[in-house]
Amino acid sequence: MTRRQDNAGQASASTTSRVRPGRIAAVYAHHCLVWSAGEEVMCSLRGSLKGRNKAVVGDRVEVAFRPDGSGRVTAVHPRQSELIRLVADRKRASRPPVPQVLAANVDRVVVVASVRRPPLRPGLLDRFLAAAAMSRIAPLICITKLDLDGGGLFQSVLDTYAPLDMAVLGTDIHKRQTLVPLAAALKGHTSVLVGHSGVGKTSLLNALTGLEMAVRDVGFHKDRGRHATATARLIRLQEGGFAIDSPGIREFGLQGIAPPRLAHLYPDFAGYLDRCKFSDCLHQGEPDCAVFAAVRAGGIAQARYDGYLKLLGELEQAARTREPR
Numbered sequence: 001m002t003r004r005q006d007n008a009g010q011a012s013a014s015t016t017s018r019v020r021p022g023r024i025a026a027v028y029a030h031h032c033l034v035w036s037a038g039e040e041v042m043c044s045l046r047g048s049l050k051g052r053n054k055a056v057v058g059d060r061v062e063v064a065f066r067p068d069g070s071g072r073v074t075a076v077h078p079r080q081s082e083l084i085r086l087v088a089d090r091k092r093a094s095r096p097p098v099p100q101v102l103a104a105n106v107d108r109v110v111v112v113a114s115v116r117r118p119p120l121r122p123g124l125l126d127r128f129l130a131a132a133a134m135s136r137i138a139p140l141i142c143i144t145k146l147d148l149d150g151g152g153l154f155q156s157v158l159d160t161y162a163p164l165d166m167a168v169l170g171t172d173i174h175k176r177q178t179l180v181p182l183a184a185a186l187k188g189h190t191s192v193l194v195g196h197s198g199v200g201k202t203s204l205l206n207a208l209t210g211l212e213m214a215v216r217d218v219g220f221h222k223d224r225g226r227h228a229t230a231t232a233r234l235i236r237l238q239e240g241g242f243a244i245d246s247p248g249i250r251e252f253g254l255q256g257i258a259p260p261r262l263a264h265l266y267p268d269f270a271g272y273l274d275r276c277k278f279s280d281c282l283h284q285g286e287p288d289c290a291v292f293a294a295v296r297a298g299g300i301a302q303a304r305y306d307g308y309l310k311l312l313g314e315l316e317q318a319a320r321t322r323e324p325r
Contacts, residue, residue: 058105060105081104117198167185231247262315
């Protein structure tokens with residue numbers, strides 16, 4: 001062996017020893033932040049990890065470290081779970097929506113909604129829950145701004161969703177005791193917080209972690225908040241686990257669901273689906289539809305059923321546009 005070959009072997013061994021596993025904490029145009037060995041490291045991305053197939057927050061990765069302490073993400077491990085939505089191109093309405101991975105490798109979806117400013121949107125809430133069910137990720141509903149609840153809205157949400165074996169928590173950022181159950185629920189998990197712009201996701205995480213992530217007066221125009229968080233961010237929790245603070249979402253299209261499958265993502269429909277007269281029943285008021293009968297009898301909340309019909313119509317329309325002409 002020559003001296004040059006020996007030196008090359010030593011360099012290769014040195015490089016190998018500087019490769020560590022990590023998790024992506026934030027993604028920017030050409031760089032990303034990675035949690036590795038208890039610290040955040042700014043890393044570049046290999047070319048194949050950019051663009052449409054780019055790495056996302058929550059991905060488990062391999063990082064090759066440079067002498068200056070920066071790193072380069074060299075590989076992304078297969079994902080155990082993904083939370084995905086469809087995003088429509090408003091400038092080109094003729095183009096089909098494209099899937100966007102909001103977070104990877106999460107085991108809990110925390111759906112955050114406020115009682116006011118902005119008002120709670122049951123349809124958006126149910127879309128998040130359907131997406132979580134499709135990805136087999138445990139859901140948790142967190143209602144914020146309880147100090148603004150003068151009409152019993154939180155109790156209404158509790159009455160609707162708690163019987164479905166879904167955890168429903170209410171919080172008031174000004175009363176720390178209301179945050180204790182949420183902190184306990186997040187401990188030891190990797191959770192992604194999703195919700196409409198302005199519902200207070202970042203404020204919740206600031207209170208739970210002691211961090212000071214930027215929170216601005218989001219303002220409201222016709223009760224529609226402006227985005228306070230610009231990019232998803234993975235945050236390590238003091239008591240163990242991670243939480244992902246995601247940008248506010250005003251629209252959420254479901255990806256990869258055929259219309260007949262939608263009803264199976266509603267746990268309150270489960271006890272009625274095999275009682276319908278027709279095996280291909282879509283529960284739109286067909287003869288002897290057990291789901292429709294349950295709605296009329298009060299066994300299924302009317303608001304849940306109305307949201308189901310609206311979403312079903314969107315899925316059917318999308319299916320028709322994909323059919324060859």
